[in-house]
Amino acid sequence: MDKNERHLHQAPLPRVTCSGFGGYRRAEQDFIRPERFDGLKPALNANVATIAPRGLGRSYGDAALNENGALLFVGRLDRFLAFDPETRVLRVEAGVRVLDIMRMAVPMGLTLAVAPGLSDITVGGCAAFDVHSKNHWRCGGFGDWVLSMRVMLASGEMVDCTRTSNSELFYATLGGLGLTGIIAEIEIQLEILAGTLVRNKSDAFDGLDDLFRKFEDATVEAGHCVAWLDILNGRDPNGIVISSVVTNEACPDRKLSWGEMERKPLGLIAPFFNKLSNRAFNLMYAAKHRVFPHGDIDLRSFLFPWDALPNWNRLYGKPGFVEYQCCFPLEGAKRGFEELISAVARQRSNFPAYFAAVKRMRAGIGMLSFPIEGYSLLLDFPVRVGLFEFLDELDEIVAAHGGRVYLAKDGRLSASAFSRMYPNRDDWMKVRAKVDPGQRFSSNMGRRLNLGCR
Numbered sequence: 001m002d003k004n005e006r007h008l009h010q011a012p013l014p015r016v017t018c019s020g021f022g023g024y025r026r027a028e029q030d031f032i033r034p035e036r037f038d039g040l041k042p043a044l045n046a047n048v049a050t051i052a053p054r055g056l057g058r059s060y061g062d063a064a065l066n067e068n069g070a071l072l073f074v075g076r077l078d079r080f081l082a083f084d085p086e087t088r089v090l091r092v093e094a095g096v097r098v099l100d101i102m103r104m105a106v107p108m109g110l111t112l113a114v115a116p117g118l119s120d121i122t123v124g125g126c127a128a129f130d131v132h133s134k135n136h137w138r139c140g141g142f143g144d145w146v147l148s149m150r151v152m153l154a155s156g157e158m159v160d161c162t163r164t165s166n167s168e169l170f171y172a173t174l175g176g177l178g179l180t181g182i183i184a185e186i187e188i189q190l191e192i193l194a195g196t197l198v199r200n201k202s203d204a205f206d207g208l209d210d211l212f213r214k215f216e217d218a219t220v221e222a223g224h225c226v227a228w229l230d231i232l233n234g235r236d237p238n239g240i241v242i243s244s245v246v247t248n249e250a251c252p253d254r255k256l257s258w259g260e261m262e263r264k265p266l267g268l269i270a271p272f273f274n275k276l277s278n279r280a281f282n283l284m285y286a287a288k289h290r291v292f293p294h295g296d297i298d299l300r301s302f303l304f305p306w307d308a309l310p311n312w313n314r315l316y317g318k319p320g321f322v323e324y325q326c327c328f329p330l331e332g333a334k335r336g337f338e339e340l341i342s343a344v345a346r347q348r349s350n351f352p353a354y355f356a357a358v359k360r361m362r363a364g365i366g367m368l369s370f371p372i373e374g375y376s377l378l379l380d381f382p383v384r385v386g387l388f389e390f391l392d393e394l395d396e397i398v399a400a401h402g403g404r405v406y407l408a409k410d411g412r413l414s415a416s417a418f419s420r421m422y423p424n425r426d427d428w429m430k431v432r433a434k435v436d437p438g439q440r441f442s443s444n445m446g447r448r449l450n451l452g453c454r
């Protein structure tokens, strides 16, 4: 037993209180931080009731919280292990950040094909939620680019899994909420990057028919596409479809930096962040895109818009906010959107949605992956008394249309709504029971959603 190992069994472990990015779910728990790969197994055997892996804690709700158990922080496992320039296959430890990979890949003319909107996130966290970008209909999710994973099971056994070997574990772990084992290493296929200058085109829409028509048209040519919606206006939703192409041009160096993110003192302006200021922002944002429908932007600002404001959650102050993201199947998406947006519009004075965006998705490959072939809608609500009950009503609409809510953004969905939305739940539970019969892995989310966690 080395020094690292001894302290896990003898000394009381440090306790930490932390929250998800939305700020409205907090938990106090033990904290285990292996400093290197060898420390993973002793950490797993620490004298704690249960363990939840944690990356950089950027999931919004309670996926990376474990009240009365322990968090196992994977961020120190951040070595680059191998890279083959011929095949463009990269092998890294799971605590490596998306930002670190981009720093390495972009100068070589390569990129991650799929990355979330903030780069200060671990690849383990990306795999555990099979995260998506604005190109899901074209490139799929993060998991589509994962070739293999090395997973430490509850027994301490290290298992390699791919699409063809230990494939059950592979598909249960991609999007598996950290409940099948600790992803220790990941092998990722990198993609060739045409250039670092991105060309955006904005197209205003008025009403949902226009939105879906313009989105479908845009996705024929564009590499990435997102629509921004104003639903505080009390009328039919209007907004902008922004379609983008990564050009083969290089962005001037001074504009493309891969430096660390700077936290801004946003807490100071939180009191002025309200429905009125958001309404004004929405009007200005729409006007800017109508006046300047074409624009070039550097790759980082495009792929990772939140890197400029990594702590923007502070704007919502202490109560926090819920990012409610749901996905509707293609057929009937419009009806689902109509019903959901009408419900949101009716309640806009009590529960205003400050930010809303739409993305086009295809089916995700993990058993619990969020995306289905269709459209996803994202809405940001400041937390207020009664909000969760209102969101339960939205869940009903989503489930009734065959849709689902994204768990990476969730901290309040009920177990019964979850079961209705995720038809592969029972199959996933069977894999979990096989790989973790003693329920060593757990989390607040796992308990809330009744995923066989103690």
Ligand SMILES: Cc1cc2nc3c(=O)[nH]c(=O)nc-3n(C[C@H](O)[C@H](O)[C@H](O)COP(=O)(O)OP(=O)(O)OC[C@H]3O[C@@H](n4cnc5c(N)ncnc54)[C@H](O)[C@@H]3O)c2cc1C
Residues within 6 Å of the ligand: 021, 052, 053, 054, 055, 056, 057, 058, 059, 060, 063, 064, 074, 094, 095, 115, 116, 117, 118, 120, 121, 122, 123, 124, 125, 126, 128, 129, 130, 131, 132, 133, 177, 178, 179, 181, 182, 183, 184, 306, 408, 409, 443
């Ligand atoms: C500003 C912002 C923008 C975002 N944009 C997007 C977006 O565009 N698309 C999108 O899909 N998501 C997006 N997200 C969500 C984010 O990508 C996911 O929540 C991601 O999981 C966060 O990674 P993390 O390292 O912080 O993981 P954490 O939040 O720490 O953990 C997330 C889950 O992964 C599990 N986990 C972490 N590491 C491991 C491991 N090594 N082994 C096993 N399980 C592990 C945890 O147990 C937990 O269940 C965004 C988040 C923020 C804050």
